[in-house]
Amino acid sequence: MNRLTLRIDFGDQGAVGPGKIRLLEAIAEHHSISAAGRAMGMSYRRAWQLVDALNQTFAQPSVTTQVGGGGGGGAALTEFGQELVAAYRAMEKAAAEATADIRAGLAGRLRPPGA
Known part of the structure; x- marks a missing residue:
């Protein structure tokens, strides 16, 4: 079994990947x-840094937050955030399908476990 990992690098403006x-x-x-x-399994600080990086990468934010209080705080994906996830998953699926035969060929040439 092999899988394709997709990362989209926008140069100095940021990147989007599986994490x-x-x-x-x-x-x-x-x-x-x-x-x-x-x-x-990550700290709040790290999660917040990743959200902030996404929000700074694109013209529209991916996540909105609500400050805590009596009703508590929270976070939600914006419409753009939902579109970003859907677009990434669609690209991931298309890339995996397009490269399935090539990846299978390479996997068939792997060194046997323990060799």
Whole structure:
């Protein structure tokens, strides 16, 4: 079994890869940056840095936050954030399908385990 990992590098403006996309998906699931970070085994600080990097990379933010209080804080994906996740997953699927035969050929040439 092999898998393709996709990273889109925008040069000095930033990058998007599997970790940031998984974080966005976790924020959508948990409605919280800290809970999403915990679910992924990362600190709140690191999760916040990744969210901030995404929000600085694009013209529109990917995540919005609400300050805590009586009703508690939270985070949500913006419409653009949802579109970013969908676009990344679509590119990932298309790239995996386009390279399946090549990757299978390379996998068939791997050194046997323990050799």
